[in-house]
Amino acid sequence: MSLTVVGSIAYDAVTTPSGSRDRMLGGAATHFALAASFFDEVRVIGPVGGDFDAQSWETLQTRGTNTDDVELVEDGKTFFWKGEYHENLNRRETLETELNVFESFQPKLSPAAQGCDVLFLANIQPDLQREVREQCGSARFVAMDSMDLWINIDRDSLVQTIAGVDCLILNDEELEMLTGAPSFVAAAREILTWGPSSVVAKQGKYGAALFTPEGYFALPAFPIDLAIDPTGAGDTFAGGMVGYVAAHEGEAVDHDLLVRAMVYGTAMASFNVEDFGTERMVGLTGDEVTGRVAELQRMTTFEHRPIGLRS
Amino acid sequence: MSLTVVGSIAYDAVTTPSGSRDRMLGGAATHFALAASFFDEVRVIGPVGGDFDAQSWETLQTRGTNTDDVELVEDGKTFFWKGEYHENLNRRETLETELNVFESFQPKLSPAAQGCDVLFLANIQPDLQREVREQCGSARFVAMDSMDLWINIDRDSLVQTIAGVDCLILNDEELEMLTGAPSFVAAAREILTWGPSSVVAKQGKYGAALFTPEGYFALPAFPIDLAIDPTGAGDTFAGGMVGYVAAHEGEAVDHDLLVRAMVYGTAMASFNVEDFGTERMVGLTGDEVTGRVAELQRMTTFEHRPIGLRS
Numbered sequence: 165m166s167l168t169v170v171g172s173i174a175y176d177a178v179t180t181p182s183g184s185r186d187r188m189l190g191g192a193a194t195h196f197a198l199a200a201s202f203f204d205e206v207r208v209i210g211p212v213g214g215d216f217d218a219q220s221w222e223t224l225q226t227r228g229t230n231t232d233d234v235e236l237v238e239d240g241k242t243f244f245w246k247g248e249y250h251e252n253l254n255r256r257e258t259l260e261t262e263l264n265v266f267e268s269f270q271p272k273l274s275p276a277a278q279g280c281d282v283l284f285l286a287n288i289q290p291d292l293q294r295e296v297r298e299q300c301g302s303a304r305f306v307a308m309d310s311m312d313l314w315i316n317i318d319r320d321s322l323v324q325t326i327a328g329v330d331c332l333i334l335n336d337e338e339l340e341m342l343t344g345a346p347s348f349v350a351a352a353r354e355i356l357t358w359g360p361s362s363v364v365a366k367q368g369k370y371g372a373a374l375f376t377p378e379g380y381f382a383l384p385a386f387p388i389d390l391a392i393d394p395t396g397a398g399d400t401f402a403g404g405m406v407g408y409v410a411a412h413e414g415e416a417v418d419h420d421l422l423v424r425a426m427v428y429g430t431a432m433a434s435f436n437v438e439d440f441g442t443e444r445m446v447g448l449t450g451d452e453v454t455g456r457v458a459e460l461q462r463m464t465t466f467e468h469r470p471i472g473l474r475s
Numbered sequence: 476m477s478l479t480v481v482g483s484i485a486y487d488a489v490t491t492p493s494g495s496r497d498r499m500l501g502g503a504a505t506h507f508a509l510a511a512s513f514f515d516e517v518r519v520i521g522p523v524g525g526d527f528d529a530q531s532w533e534t535l536q537t538r539g540t541n542t543d544d545v546e547l548v549e550d551g552k553t554f555f556w557k558g559e560y561h562e563n564l565n566r567r568e569t570l571e572t573e574l575n576v577f578e579s580f581q582p583k584l585s586p587a588a589q590g591c592d593v594l595f596l597a598n599i600q601p602d603l604q605r606e607v608r609e610q611c612g613s614a615r616f617v618a619m620d621s622m623d624l625w626i627n628i629d630r631d632s633l634v635q636t637i638a639g640v641d642c643l644i645l646n647d648e649e650l651e652m653l654t655g656a657p658s659f660v661a662a663a664r665e666i667l668t669w670g671p672s673s674v675v676a677k678q679g680k681y682g683a684a685l686f687t688p689e690g691y692f693a694l695p696a697f698p699i700d701l702a703i704d705p706t707g708a709g710d711t712f713a714g715g716m717v718g719y720v721a722a723h724e725g726e727a728v729d730h731d732l733l734v735r736a737m738v739y740g741t742a743m744a745s746f747n748v749e750d751f752g753t754e755r756m757v758g759l760t761g762d763e764v765t766g767r768v769a770e771l772q773r774m775t776t777f778e779h780r781p782i783g784l785r786s
Contacts, residue, residue: 253657347699371695383775384695458779463690463693466694474539
């Protein structure tokens with residue numbers, strides 16, 4: 165079993181209605197790895213600068229995540245993002261983006277990374293995602309994320325990249341934007357004809373929906389009274405979901421496995437928003453995760469007692 | 476068994492990305508009754524004008540809905556609303572509102588209406604809702620809806636009305652607006668301390684969530700490729716949910732009953748959006764409803780297979 169992720173490793177400055185952090189460890193690959201490491205050994209591909217400190221290395225290596233393929237650019241600075249959340253976290257404003265070492269990033273994968281069983285392409289420029297995907301020819305399951313930026317400026321490349329993966333995990337509004345379809349339902353079904361055998365529509369605080377040729381599954385989010393910081397929730401979701409698949413090495417990645425995987429992704433994401441950045445995920449235990457999955461089942465299960473309807 | 480609803484009966488002019496209608500039967504009480512009439516005899520309270528035509532009476536009376544308490548103002552005009560939906564139905568713009576006979580509406584309930592077992596107060600001015608509620612002293616279950624307008628201009632009266640009902644059914648954003656809470660979860664839990672023993676957060680295309688002192692239940696919406704017209708979906712949801720409760724005359728209205736009721740509400744609402752106004756609901760069959768509930772169960776059920784998580 166081995167799980168490789170390529171994506172950003174970052175320092176974030178975040179302000180939410182609950183408070184702020186000037187500089188906290190973040191980035192898609194970081195959030196993904198913290199969740200996925202509950203399921204499998206994760207190998208992270210991404211660049212950091214000379215300012216990447218010892219505590220950040222330690223956090224990135226939580227539960228044995230392998231950082232041998234993290235590229236250290238001694239004279240560069242780590243990717244930096246500054247943002248603020250408004251209106252009950254419903255609106256996010258980017259205040260600063262410094263690409264830094266990410267600007268000239270060219271993924272170089274070790275043979276161990278290339279030989280991965282499962283691969284996640286976090287949100288980076290789609291050409292780079294495709295290059296990484298092509299280096300991992302033996303991967304049993306490849307999933308990817310993206311963002312509105314690439315839909316707007318690099319759609320052709322993005323569509324080509326999507327055609328080469330097994331699973332697209334994207335926000336529901338981005339699915340609509342990508343396809344021009346009138347709903348995320350129609351959008352996901354269209355993308356199933358492009359190449360992927362599964363599409364996940366992330367719906368933020370509402371939950372997520374899975375589309376495969378075998379069927380449809382939807383799961384509401386775990387109810388959170390006060391989300392502190394949603395940064396990284398989507399990558400944490402992906403980490404839980406893709407990690408669960410990685411943990412099932414011998415199994416066919418069919419609809420049922422993806423359903424169960426999505427439940428773990430949903431549970432993971434709900435913890436991520438309970439504190440700033442990686443602060444909740446670092447101390448999270450397996451028992452807490454299992455408990456939340458059980459709670460999600462209780463909260464979504466109903467008995468169907470058909471009754472006679474009037475006509 | 477008897478179910479009374481008070482609310483608007485209207486003509487709507489609607490434009491959506493799929494087309495338009497210049498004048499179609501609408502109004503909260505209409506949409507509610509069309510759904511609830513699958514479960515119980517519904518009695519409608521609301522005013523119409525001399526322009527209310529024979530076909531509209533017939534539609535309102537679908538599945539035996541009793542219109543004896545509908546007040547006909549011969550020299551008045553029926554309430555009229557004109558609106559347009561944009562951006563994949565995510566944004567609604569009101570172009571015209573003519574209150575007409577609704578402006579001076581004073582609900583007068585017949586003894587039969589007052590003696591109802593279950594009461595639904597659709598969205599009208601909260602003082603009027605309270606007057607109706609007080610006339611129905613023997614009702615076993617009283618639910619209500621409202622809207623942002625009353626939160627903004629008549630909040631004190633609205634809070635007083637909410638205190639006197641069993642169940643508040645409101646959009647998730649309106650729950651946040653009403654309470655100032657940072658999430659619909661926190662908002663619903665706060666409102667449970669105001670008087671109601673259940674709160675439902677409607678989430679549009681994403682689904683709905685139920686809060687009671689006994690627990691939490693959430694259900695995603697049925698996936699619709701192309702919603703034609705969402706007008707009345709919330710009232711149709713309420714009609715299915717409250718109608719299901721009405722059909723269970725002898726049963727305690729506990730968490731489990733409300734869970735099953737919410738599933739029927741969700742199924743009903745998914746049909747409503749498949750065509751303009753009442754057009755889909757008028758021809759709907761009980762078998763279609765039961766089938767969709769079964770589909771909702773398949774689409775939301777998962778097996779929890781706990782796995783060993785790394786630490």
